[in-house]
Amino acid sequence: AQSVTQPDIHITVSEGASLELRCNYSYGATPYLFWYVQSPGQGLQLLLKYFSGDTLVQGIKGFEAEFKRSQSSFNLRKPSVHWSDAAEYFCAAVPEDTGRRALTFGSGTRLQVQP
Amino acid sequence: IAGITQAPTSQILAAGRRMTLRCTQDMRHNAMYWYRQDLGLGLRLIHYSNTAGTTGKGEVPDGYSVSRANTDDFPLTLASAVPSQTSVYFCASSAGVYNEQFFGPGTRLTVL
Numbered sequence: 001a002q003s004v005t006q007p008d009i010h011i012t013v014s015e016g017a018s019l020e021l022r023c024n025y026s027y028g029a030t031p032y033l034f035w036y037v038q039s040p041g042q043g044l045q046l047l048l049k050y051f052s053g054d055t056l057v058q059g060i061k062g063f064e065a066e067f068k069r070s071q072s073s074f075n076l077r078k079p080s081v082h083w084s085d086a087a088e089y090f091c092a093a094v095p096e097d098t099g100r101r102a103l104t105f106g107s108g109t110r111l112q113v114q115p
Numbered sequence: 116i117a118g119i120t121q122a123p124t125s126q127i128l129a130a131g132r133r134m135t136l137r138c139t140q141d142m143r144h145n146a147m148y149w150y151r152q153d154l155g156l157g158l159r160l161i162h163y164s165n166t167a168g169t170t171g172k173g174e175v176p177d178g179y180s181v182s183r184a185n186t187d188d189f190p191l192t193l194a195s196a197v198p199s200q201t202s203v204y205f206c207a208s209s210a211g212v213y214n215e216q217f218f219g220p221g222t223r224l225t226v227l
Contacts, residue, residue: 009155034215043205043218044158090157102148102173103216105157 002027004093006106013081014114021076021109023091031093033074034103035065038088047089050074061085086113118142119219121206127225128196136191136222138206146209147189148216149173149181151202158205164189196226 005024013019025031032051036044048059055067065076074091088110092103122137140147145166150158150173160173164183178200180192189208193200206219 006157036218043220044207045218046215049215102150102160102163103158104174105150105159107155107157 002031002093002095002104004091004104004106006089006091006109008109009107010110010112012112012114015083016080019076019078019081019085019111021089021091021111023074023076023106024072025074025091025093026072027093027095029095030067030069031095033065033067034092034094035059035063035074035076036090036092036105037061038090038108040087044090047076081111081113083113083115086111119206119208119217121204121219121222123222124220125223125225127227128193130197130226131195134193134196134224136193136204136206136224138189138191138219139187140189140206140208140217141187142208142210142217143186144208144210144217145186146211147183148207148209149179149189149191150205150207151175151200152205152221153202161191161204196224198226200224201226 003026034049035047038044047063048057050057050067057065088108090108091106119140148163149161152158159175162181164170167186204222207216209216
């Protein structure tokens with residue numbers, strides 16, 4: 001079945017440290033990939049997206065993600081985390097070959113930032 | 116300000132009651148979606164609409180219905196609410212096939 005997996009439920013990093021959030025997908029063909037962030041009590045905001053082309057994608061708030069076809073992964077990274085980055089992060093995908101355009105989400109990774 | 120609005124913000128509902136969650140967007144997006152968010156499960160698609168006048172079932176459609184009479188509105192109806200429908204509901208919209216989806220602020224629904 002087509003799915004998106006985020007193996008880490010909860011991650012804690014120190015402010016200023018680097019961050020990598022993992023995302024793996026299981027699709028027959030390469031899907032379109034997204035990372036969203038959700039602050040407590042808020043809706044979801046798009047951080048970045050990958051459709052095709054350069055496999056390193058830059059997003060907002062200093063985030064980037066790298067698409068690796070061989071590993072079916074789309075990991076999110078940030079070189080230096082700020083306290084305001086504490087939130088829940090969702091990886092999502094849209095299969096390329098379906099008329100249903102809705103996102104399939106991973107279960108999310110909650111990021112805690114220590115001072 | 117352009118965006119998506121949802122109403123109500125939160126609601127406590129007795130089991131067996133009928134409830135409609137409202138969603139309106141003013142971006143003239145073709146596609147709209149309803150998701151539910153449950154702890155540990157991420158967001159799951161309930162129903163979607165690729166364009167006004169059409170709807171489709173998502174991953175968890177049972178107990179829910181939608182309509183899309185016009186471009187802007189996409190109400191979600193629970194015909195007879197059950198406690199398992201306690202969740203946070205998000206409406207979203209997008210301009211085209213794989214464009215960014217914009218999310219509303221959510222409706223927190225508790226069914227007792």
